[in-house]
Amino acid sequence: MTFIRSVFSATQDLVSTTGDINPRLIMARRIRPWMQPFLTWLTARPAPGEAATERPGETFVAIALLWTLGGIALSAAPFLFADAPILLWLMVPLGLLATSCGLGLFQVVVFHHCSHGTVFRSRARNRQVGRLISALLLFKRFDDYQHEHMLHHSPKKLLTEEDEFADFVLGLCGLEPGLPKRELWRRVCVSLVSPAFHARFLRRRIGASLFTGDAAHDRVGRIAWAGAFLAAAAGGVLPAFLVAWVLPVTVLLQAATVLRILCEHRFPEPELIAMRNRDFVCHATAGVFPGREPPAARANTPRGLLLWAGWWLEMLTVHLFVRLFVLVGDAPCHDFHHRRPATRRWTDYIHARQQDLEAGSPGFPSGYIENWGLISAIDENLASLAATRPETIGRAP
Numbered sequence: 001m002t003f004i005r006s007v008f009s010a011t012q013d014l015v016s017t018t019g020d021i022n023p024r025l026i027m028a029r030r031i032r033p034w035m036q037p038f039l040t041w042l043t044a045r046p047a048p049g050e051a052a053t054e055r056p057g058e059t060f061v062a063i064a065l066l067w068t069l070g071g072i073a074l075s076a077a078p079f080l081f082a083d084a085p086i087l088l089w090l091m092v093p094l095g096l097l098a099t100s101c102g103l104g105l106f107q108v109v110v111f112h113h114c115s116h117g118t119v120f121r122s123r124a125r126n127r128q129v130g131r132l133i134s135a136l137l138l139f140k141r142f143d144d145y146q147h148e149h150m151l152h153h154s155p156k157k158l159l160t161e162e163d164e165f166a167d168f169v170l171g172l173c174g175l176e177p178g179l180p181k182r183e184l185w186r187r188v189c190v191s192l193v194s195p196a197f198h199a200r201f202l203r204r205r206i207g208a209s210l211f212t213g214d215a216a217h218d219r220v221g222r223i224a225w226a227g228a229f230l231a232a233a234a235g236g237v238l239p240a241f242l243v244a245w246v247l248p249v250t251v252l253l254q255a256a257t258v259l260r261i262l263c264e265h266r267f268p269e270p271e272l273i274a275m276r277n278r279d280f281v282c283h284a285t286a287g288v289f290p291g292r293e294p295p296a297a298r299a300n301t302p303r304g305l306l307l308w309a310g311w312w313l314e315m316l317t318v319h320l321f322v323r324l325f326v327l328v329g330d331a332p333c334h335d336f337h338h339r340r341p342a343t344r345r346w347t348d349y350i351h352a353r354q355q356d357l358e359a360g361s362p363g364f365p366s367g368y369i370e371n372w373g374l375i376s377a378i379d380e381n382l383a384s385l386a387a388t389r390p391e392t393i394g395r396a397p
Contacts, residue, residue: 023293023372030294042315042323043291044332044350052351057119059347060109060329061129068102071095072244079240092243099248101324104256106133109329115146118344135221137249140208142217153341155276158265158284159393165265166393169385172201173258177267177388184382188262192255201254252325259326263288263377264334266384270392282366285335287353288377289370290319290327322374335368 024045028036036047074095078084113119114130130142139145148164151157159166169175173191175184191197210221232241267273268283294311297304330337330346336353337346339361345352357368371377 021293023291024289026293027291030296039291040350042319043289044287044323044327044330045289046350046354050351052348052355055347057113057344057347060105060113061119064102064105064110066102067098067105071098071100071102071248074098075244075248076237076240079237079243095244096248096252097321097324099244100252100256101328103137103249103253104260104325104328104331106137107139107253107257108260108331111137111139111142111145112149113346115142115149116341118342118346131217132220134209135217136224138202138205138209138221140205141212141214143214144208144212153338155278155281158276158281159267159273161393165261168261170393172204173262175382175385177385177390177393179386181379181382181386184386185379188258188378188382191258198251198254202250205254256326256328259374259378260328260331262381263326263371263374264331266381267388267393268384270389273392278363279365281338282335282361282364283369285338286369286371286377286380287333287335288327288374289332289372290322290374291315292319292372319373326374335370339364 022045024039024043025048027039027043028047031039036050040046040050072095075092076095078088078092081088110119111130111133114126114133117123117126120126120129127142130146133139134142134145140148151162152164157163161167161170170177174187210218210225212218228241228245229238232238265284266286268280272280272283292311292314295304295307297307299305299308330349333349333353336349336356339356340346340352343352353368356362361367371380
């Protein structure tokens with residue numbers, strides 16, 4: 001019996017819940033051990049038998065600060081030198097990516113988990129940090145966000161007009177149930193590059209952050225932003241400020257937010273939506289992991305070498321960019337978060353989700369669903385929206 005269980009466990013690990021081969025397990029078999037920690041971070045999936053890591057929530061605050069400040073310095077550097085070398089100018093895109101990564105970590109990890117009270121030990125500290133982040137980074141006032149986010153975690157509210165996800169996708173992004181998937185993709189692509197969309201998104205953010213009616217909160221944000229603009233203008237570094245800080249905190253963060261939110265949830269069959277139970281939650285969320293299966297060919301042949309070079313090029317460009325710009329922090333494991341929203345094990349989300357998957361996700365009737373690749377995940381979610389009848393997305397019961 002023990003042998004049968006071990007064989008079943010190994011088979012379950014190899015084959016994902018969608019019936020596809022697990023690319024991460026194949027990476028562990030075909031790629032050298034010293035590369036495995038990097039692949040674990042990049043794909044947000046652990047190698048078999050890999051030990052879990054423990055770290056406090058405050059670690060993510062430090063990491064977010066390092067990415068943000070390092071990116072700002074790299075992006076602003078060529079503006080601060082009269083004869084900056086061309087190499088320094090070529091580093092600006094990397095600086096913007098680093099800043100965007102840090103801002104995404106503040107948004108997806110620190111601000112979000114502060115609303116669950118799981119970043120710091122005290123409830124008061126979580127609220128203080130959350131309020132400061134919302135004022136400085138133009139996020140929705142923390143108290144308002146916390147209230148709405150708790151509703152989002154209720155099966156009775158998820159995917160209704162009272163849900164923050166549905167409000168963003170159907171309201172701000174203008175996506176509609178029942179439209180052809182091709183039209184939904186067109187609207188997404190237009191939104192990402194549309195000045196009107198970004199202006200509307202930014203206006204909504206400014207209103208929810210700086211004009212909330214909470215005098216103390218609004219004052220912090222208004223003074224910080226007005227002071228930063230005045231200081232940059234007085235110091236003659238306004239162009240550097242606009243490129244290194246304003247651009248990533250507005251347009252780039254908004255583009256990343258659209259892509260990230262679109263892959264967080266899908267619209268299950270009407271019967272599941274109507275039930276609004278734990279099975280509905282299981283089918284409304286899926287893990288989204290950067291990467292794909294590595295080649296089977298050995299690298300000691302010309303064809304194999306070409307295949308492996310192409311695979312590594314894709315992993316270190318497309319999927320690395322996705323991990324740093326869109327699927328930051330624990331965003332790939334958003335399905336685990338909806339099953340265990342109050343757990344403090346989110347700080348080791350990669351191993352925590354895997355262990356929950358291997359245990360059969362106790363308390364839930366269905367296993368985990370997963371996608372490999374951001375575009376594939378968004379495509380499946382848009383397909384589910386295209387197949388959804390408008391009347392199924394209404395008021396909460």
